[in-house]
Amino acid sequence: MAAMLSMSAGFAEEWLPLPANSPVPDDNPQTATRIELGKQLFFDPRFSSTGTVSCNSCHNLMSGGDDSRATSIGVHGLAGPRNAPTVWNAAFHSVQFWDGRAASLEEQAKGPVVAQVEMGMRSLDDAISRVRRIPGYVDQFRQIFGGDNPVSVDNAARAVAAFERTLITPGSAYDRYVMGDKTAMSEQQQRGMKRFNALGCTGCHRPPAFTGPWLPGGFFVTFPFHDSPYVAKYKLRDDMGREAVTGKPEDRHKYRVPTLRNVALTAPYFHNGGVATLNEAVQVMAASQLGIKLDTGESADIVAFLNTLTGPFPEIALPRLPPTPGESVIPVN
Amino acid sequence: MAAMLSMSAGFAEEWLPLPANSPVPDDNPQTATRIELGKQLFFDPRFSSTGTVSCNSCHNLMSGGDDSRATSIGVHGLAGPRNAPTVWNAAFHSVQFWDGRAASLEEQAKGPVVAQVEMGMRSLDDAISRVRRIPGYVDQFRQIFGGDNPVSVDNAARAVAAFERTLITPGSAYDRYVMGDKTAMSEQQQRGMKRFNALGCTGCHRPPAFTGPWLPGGFFVTFPFHDSPYVAKYKLRDDMGREAVTGKPEDRHKYRVPTLRNVALTAPYFHNGGVATLNEAVQVMAASQLGIKLDTGESADIVAFLNTLTGPFPEIALPRLPPTPGESVIPVN
Structure with a gap:
C-alpha cells in the first residue's frame, strides 16, 4: 500500500511503489x-x-x-x-x-x-x-x-x-519506505524526498518509476529550459533533441523524461553524458529546469534520496548462446 | 574409470576423461x-x-x-x-x-x-x-x-x-563414453576416435584435455610442419610464432598445442583464425602435420569425434559489478 504524505508545495499526490510487473502489450504476452x-x-x-x-x-x-x-x-x-x-x-x-x-x-x-x-x-x-x-x-x-x-x-x-519487461527493480529502499518500512530510508534521504517534491521535481519525474506520465505519444520536456552557465559548460543545446525526429521547431531541445530509478548507477548524466557526477546533475537540473541554485546541503539531500531508487536487481543466469558447430556466422574476412 | 582401448598404430595409451577439477597452484587456493x-x-x-x-x-x-x-x-x-x-x-x-x-x-x-x-x-x-x-x-x-x-x-x-580454474567442462559425450556409457558416442564418432588416434593426432592432442603434455616450460610444435598449398592459401607462416618471444630461430612457427575441448564451438581456426570451418581445419592439420590428405569420409568421422568434446558448461550467474554511486570510473572526456 502506498503512503500518502502531506506536502505543502508538492506535486506528488501519491508516493507509489514500483509495481511487481511492468505494463505488457496485448500482442506480446510474457511467456x-x-x-x-x-x-x-x-x-x-x-x-x-x-x-x-x-x-x-x-x-x-x-x-x-x-x-x-x-x-x-x-x-x-x-x-x-x-x-x-x-x-x-x-x-x-x-x-x-x-x-x-x-x-x-x-x-x-x-x-x-x-x-x-x-x-x-x-x-x-x-x-x-x-x-x-x-x-x-x-x-x-x-x-x-x-x-x-x-x-x-x-x-x-x-x-x-x-x-x-522482466528487467525491473521493485523493492528499493524507497519502495520499502513508502510501503510502510520507516527504517528503509535515513533521515537525510527522507529530507531529500520531501525537498525533491517541494521543489517540483515530481512534476516531471513522477512516482512510481520517476518518469514522465504514461502518455501514448510520450511526455516531452524542454531541456535546458532556463539559461545558465551550464548550457555552455556542458554543451546542453548542441543536440536538437526531438526536433530532429519531428522536424518541428517547437520540439527543439525536447526530450522524453528519463526514469530516475537506478540513476545513481548511470553516471555520467544527460543526453550527451557531459556531466560527470550525480551531485552536479542535480545542480544542473535545478538551474536549467527550475531556475534556482541549491545550496550544498540541499543537493546532498536530494542525491541521498535518489540513492534510495537503486535496485534490487533480479538474479540472471548467463544464457548459453546456441552454437553453429564447426563454423562461425561472423565472416572470417 | 578410464577405458583402455586397443589401438594398433595409435599413441593414446589411455583414453582419460577430463578430471572434475583442474590443477591448482599452491599459492592460489580455490576459495x-x-x-x-x-x-x-x-x-x-x-x-x-x-x-x-x-x-x-x-x-x-x-x-x-x-x-x-x-x-x-x-x-x-x-x-x-x-x-x-x-x-x-x-x-x-x-x-x-x-x-x-x-x-x-x-x-x-x-x-x-x-x-x-x-x-x-x-x-x-x-x-x-x-x-x-x-x-x-x-x-x-x-x-x-x-x-x-x-x-x-x-x-x-x-x-x-x-x-x-572453474571454467572446465568434464562430462562431455567423450568423457561419458570412456567412463563406460557406450551409447554416449555414435558409430561415426567412435570411428572418428579410432582414426584420430591411429593417424597420430593424439601424439600432440593428448587426452584428457587434448592438449600437449603438461610440461613446466610448455610443449611446442612447429605449425605448419609440412609444406602444402594451405600455407599460402591461409598465410600460415606469416606469424613467427614462439620465435617472437624467445628470439631463437629454432622457435620459428612454433606454438603451444591448444586444447581440442569445445573445438567445435571455436571457429574460425588456427593462430590467425584464417580457416573458417572445422572440417577444413582437420584437412589443414592432416596436410600440415602429417603430410597426408584425408578423404571426405575420414575427415567427417574426425569432425564427428571432435564434436564429442563439446561441453557441458557449468551454470554461471551473471555477476553484479560493484558500483561507484553517482560517478563513473571512466573519464567523461
Missing part, C-alpha cells in the same frame, strides 16, 4: 520461452557486423543497465552522439530513446542493430539471416511464434522486448 | 570468495581504457569461450594479430597464449589489460587504480588477501585465475 529467447538475443554479439557488440554491451545488466560512458561506442570504435539510457525499468517508459522516436520496446529493439555507430548491420534482413543460420534459434522461433515465417525481425524484437 | 571476485573482474569492462572491453568480450562464456572471430577486436576497433583461444579448460594448459609466453593463468591475466589492441590501459597501475576507486572491490580484496597492499595487480590476477 517463459519468449523471455528466454529474448534474453539470448539480448546477450548475443553475433548480430553486430563485427560480432563484438550486443544489446548488453551498452545496456550492461551486470551494472546500471548502461555503459558507464558519456556516449556509447559501437562497432569499429565509433562513438554515438548520446548517452545510453538504462534498460532497467525501460518498460515503464511510454516511449523509447532520448527523443522518444520509438513508441514501444519492440520498435526500439530494432534501432541499434542497424545504427552504423552501434551494431552496424547493413540491414535488419542481414541480421535476421544470421539468426536463421543458428539452428538453436530457429527451433525456438518456430516453437514460440509458429506460422509461415517464424524467424522474423518483428518476432526477434518481440522476444527482446519480452525479456526487457 | 569461494576468490572465485567470486575473479568472476566480477573477468566480466567488468571498466578496466579497459574505454570501458567497453572485458575478459569476457573475447572469451565469451555464453558460447565457446572465444569471440567467433578470426582475430579479436579490442578498444577503438583495433584488431589483434591472433585468434582468441578459448578460456574453457585453459586451466589444463601448462603455458598460456598461442606462443606460450605466460607460464600461468595468473601471468596471462595481466597481458590483455595493457595490450593496446585489447583492453588498452596505459599501465597495470592505471588499471588497479580504477579498482581502488570501487568500494565493493576494495572490501573484497581486503577480506580475501589482507596485508598492507591487498588491492594489487598480482592479487587481481590471482582472483581471475581462480575463477578461470
Whole structure:
C-alpha cells in the first residue's frame, strides 16, 4: 500500500511503489520461452557486423543497465552522439530513446542493430539471416511464434522486448519506505524526498518509476529550459533533441523524461553524458529546469534520496548462446 | 574409470576423461570468495581504457569461450594479430597464449589489460587504480588477501585465475563414453576416435584435455610442419610464432598445442583464425602435420569425434559489478 504524505508545495499526490510487473502489450504476452529467447538475443554479439557488440554491451545488466560512458561506442570504435539510457525499468517508459522516436520496446529493439555507430548491420534482413543460420534459434522461433515465417525481425524484437519487461527493480529502499518500512530510508534521504517534491521535481519525474506520465505519444520536456552557465559548460543545446525526429521547431531541445530509478548507477548524466557526477546533475537540473541554485546541503539531500531508487536487481543466469558447430556466422574476412 | 582401448598404430595409451577439477597452484587456493571476485573482474569492462572491453568480450562464456572471430577486436576497433583461444579448460594448459609466453593463468591475466589492441590501459597501475576507486572491490580484496597492499595487480590476477580454474567442462559425450556409457558416442564418432588416434593426432592432442603434455616450460610444435598449398592459401607462416618471444630461430612457427575441448564451438581456426570451418581445419592439420590428405569420409568421422568434446558448461550467474554511486570510473572526456 502506498503512503500518502502531506506536502505543502508538492506535486506528488501519491508516493507509489514500483509495481511487481511492468505494463505488457496485448500482442506480446510474457511467456517463459519468449523471455528466454529474448534474453539470448539480448546477450548475443553475433548480430553486430563485427560480432563484438550486443544489446548488453551498452545496456550492461551486470551494472546500471548502461555503459558507464558519456556516449556509447559501437562497432569499429565509433562513438554515438548520446548517452545510453538504462534498460532497467525501460518498460515503464511510454516511449523509447532520448527523443522518444520509438513508441514501444519492440520498435526500439530494432534501432541499434542497424545504427552504423552501434551494431552496424547493413540491414535488419542481414541480421535476421544470421539468426536463421543458428539452428538453436530457429527451433525456438518456430516453437514460440509458429506460422509461415517464424524467424522474423518483428518476432526477434518481440522476444527482446519480452525479456526487457522482466528487467525491473521493485523493492528499493524507497519502495520499502513508502510501503510502510520507516527504517528503509535515513533521515537525510527522507529530507531529500520531501525537498525533491517541494521543489517540483515530481512534476516531471513522477512516482512510481520517476518518469514522465504514461502518455501514448510520450511526455516531452524542454531541456535546458532556463539559461545558465551550464548550457555552455556542458554543451546542453548542441543536440536538437526531438526536433530532429519531428522536424518541428517547437520540439527543439525536447526530450522524453528519463526514469530516475537506478540513476545513481548511470553516471555520467544527460543526453550527451557531459556531466560527470550525480551531485552536479542535480545542480544542473535545478538551474536549467527550475531556475534556482541549491545550496550544498540541499543537493546532498536530494542525491541521498535518489540513492534510495537503486535496485534490487533480479538474479540472471548467463544464457548459453546456441552454437553453429564447426563454423562461425561472423565472416572470417 | 578410464577405458583402455586397443589401438594398433595409435599413441593414446589411455583414453582419460577430463578430471572434475583442474590443477591448482599452491599459492592460489580455490576459495569461494576468490572465485567470486575473479568472476566480477573477468566480466567488468571498466578496466579497459574505454570501458567497453572485458575478459569476457573475447572469451565469451555464453558460447565457446572465444569471440567467433578470426582475430579479436579490442578498444577503438583495433584488431589483434591472433585468434582468441578459448578460456574453457585453459586451466589444463601448462603455458598460456598461442606462443606460450605466460607460464600461468595468473601471468596471462595481466597481458590483455595493457595490450593496446585489447583492453588498452596505459599501465597495470592505471588499471588497479580504477579498482581502488570501487568500494565493493576494495572490501573484497581486503577480506580475501589482507596485508598492507591487498588491492594489487598480482592479487587481481590471482582472483581471475581462480575463477578461470572453474571454467572446465568434464562430462562431455567423450568423457561419458570412456567412463563406460557406450551409447554416449555414435558409430561415426567412435570411428572418428579410432582414426584420430591411429593417424597420430593424439601424439600432440593428448587426452584428457587434448592438449600437449603438461610440461613446466610448455610443449611446442612447429605449425605448419609440412609444406602444402594451405600455407599460402591461409598465410600460415606469416606469424613467427614462439620465435617472437624467445628470439631463437629454432622457435620459428612454433606454438603451444591448444586444447581440442569445445573445438567445435571455436571457429574460425588456427593462430590467425584464417580457416573458417572445422572440417577444413582437420584437412589443414592432416596436410600440415602429417603430410597426408584425408578423404571426405575420414575427415567427417574426425569432425564427428571432435564434436564429442563439446561441453557441458557449468551454470554461471551473471555477476553484479560493484558500483561507484553517482560517478563513473571512466573519464567523461
